[in-house]
Amino acid sequence: MHKWLHVTAVALLLSAALLVGCDQGATPESTGKLNITVSIVPQKYFVERVGGEYVDVNVMVLPGASPATYEPRPEQLQDLSDADAYMRIKVPFENAWMDRIASANPDMLIVDTTEGIERVPMEVHHRHGEKEHEPENPDPHIWLSPELVKVQSQTIYEALVELDPVHQGAYEANLDGFIADIDVLETDIRETLEGVESRRFIVFHPAWGYFARDFGLEMIPIEIGGQEPSAAEMAELITEAQRERIKVIFAQPEFSTRDAETIASEIGGEVLLISPLAPEWLDNLRNVADTFAEVFGQ
Structure with missing residues (x-):
């Protein structure tokens, strides 16, 4: 009888250990992946190219929506509680929402991927052939310039290394590969045009x-x-x-x-x-x- 109770107790302990192990295996920390949120879909591509297998990337502005007028859903703000970083790109919706995004997780690293980039004013084309600038309205579309994406990728790399220095070598290799691909892209486009x-x-x-x-x-x-x-x-x-x-x-x-x-x-x-x-x-x-x-x- 005592032997049977002993075996049963051991089995229960082993089962509990397995359950705990399974639960731990589902957490971001144990998977070794950083949880990164970005504003727009192209940024997801940039972060995944630099972060590789060590990042999970979520996008705030859903496909088909406009970054100019987007309003994050309540569940998106709630999901930020698990984020290691939010990588902003200063698209218009951020002007109204960035404070709430940051306050959703005070421990989340806020990364400004426009750092080091001089955003030019939006050019207003007048129908008489003249152009003027709107100094209070900088052009946010920096992800459509291959040269400026190189700068953004460097900022992304530095943020990932800050969060996860263990994998710096992998991030650096990924960054170098991405920059090389952008160089080829620029050459191809110039030849095309x-x-x-x-x-x-x-x-x-x-x-x-x-x-x-x-x-x-x-x-x-x-x-x-x-x-x-x-x-x-x-x-x-x-x-x-x-x-x-x-x-x-x-x-x-x-x-x-x-x-x-x-x-x-x-x-x-x-x-x-x-x-x-x-x-x-x-x-x-x-x-x-x-x-x-x-x-x-x-």
């Missing part, structure tokens, strides 16, 4: 300013400062498109295409969608360059 005569393009939302600057293009936005154009401005855009023989108006999935379609209809052209928020960043920029080259060659 080499020789095209027309380098001006009309786009609804002015997301592609840094990309245009990097590769010698000129962006003509329909939307100005978040405001849709007036009837007079629409007329001037149509005239400009006709003068420049522009036949394609670019738009993006996160915004209405109504104004783009109106202009395209007036010039006998078409609307093409290009997304600045696609998940596969390298492939997306390469595909966008191919699209520009094809359109410029028409």
Whole structure:
């Protein structure tokens, strides 16, 4: 009888130990992965390229939503209690939400991935051929410049090393590999756009300013400062498109295409969608360059 009780007690202790072990195995600490939250989908790609197998990345702005107007869900703020870091990129929604994001987890490292980057003011294209700057409205779309993504990746690397110095060697190797891929991307895009005569393009939302600057293009936005154009401005855009023989108006999935379609209809052209928020960043920029080259060659 005593022997049976002894065996049963041992079995119960072993079962409890196994249950504790299973529970511990489910925690982020025991998996060895950092829990990182970012603002937009392209940042997820950057962090995963540098962090590799040692990071789990969550995205605040859900696919299809706009970083300009997004409002985080309550469960997203709750999930930040498990985050090791939040990597911000200063897209507009952060202006209203960053304090609440930070207060959701006082122990969470806040990383400003715009550090070391001089963000240029949004260019407002006036219909008379002049350009002015809005000094209070810096262009947030720094993830669409390969050169600026190199700077962001270095900041991401430094943050990961601060949180997890044990894997510094892996992070450094991943960073070097990512930078090499960006170098190849830049070369490919320049070769793709080499020789095209027309380098001006009309786009609804002015997301592609840094990309245009990097590769010698000129962006003509329909939307100005978040405001849709007036009837007079629409007329001037149509005239400009006709003068420049522009036949394609670019738009993006996160915004209405109504104004783009109106202009395209007036010039006998078409609307093409290009997304600045696609998940596969390298492939997306390469595909966008191919699209520009094809359109410029028409």
